[in-house]
Amino acid sequence: MVPLSRDLVVLVVDDNVGMRSIMTAVLRALGFGSIRLADDAIEAQKMILQVKPDLIITDLKMPVLDGVTFVRNLRADESHPFSEVPIIVATGHTEEKHVRACLEAGVDQFIAKPITGRALAERITHALAPDREFIRTGSYNGPRRPLGRAFPMSEGD
Structure with a gap:
């Protein structure tokens, strides 16, 4: 696993205050010192x-602007300096x-959700991997993934 750094800034976007609190506690336990919180995707933007x-x-599911639209909007704007920032979706909606x-x-x-520290650490490690490639095509803007593999899965998944 890639070591997690206190110097990294993590923005947590969740409309549920309890979930923001849990996520903050888990991220602090993983060694992150700079955690910023947004109540919704509009505030995050x-x-x-x-x-x-x-x-x-x-x-994923938030009022006004959902997580998918938030990500799609950010990724689509090539001129935005953070359009390629790694993004993790944390949700209880796990249907295909x-x-x-x-x-x-x-x-x-x-x-x-509910998240575990180990699972979150694994996802963060994959999202921040030094060999992460970002691609832009006519219909897709996001990380390059191996064919046939959506997300790396841990043993506990």
């Missing part, structure tokens, strides 16, 4: 240029249609 995140962890929507939007990793 406004914060990104100020926060300068190295990683975004977002919920939701996973597929996240993949198509350009999400790096997907993690099911």
Whole structure:
């Protein structure tokens, strides 16, 4: 696993205050010192240029703007300085249609709630891998993935 760094800035986007609190506690336990919180995707969009995140962890289902649309909008704007930032979706909605929507939007990793520290650390390690390639095609903007493999899965998944 890639060592996790205190110097990295993580932006957590979730409309549930309890989930933001849990995510913050888990990220702190993993060694992250700079964690910024957004109540929803609209707030996150406004914060990104100020926060300068190295990683975004977002919920899928949020009012006004859902996580998939948030990711798709960010990825589509090539001129945005953070359009290629690694993104993890953390959600309780793990049906295939939701996973597929996240993949198509350009999400790096997907993690099911309730999260564990180990599973989150693995997803972060994959999302921040030094060999991560980002591609832009006519219909897809996101990380390059090996064919036939959506997300790396851990033993506990």
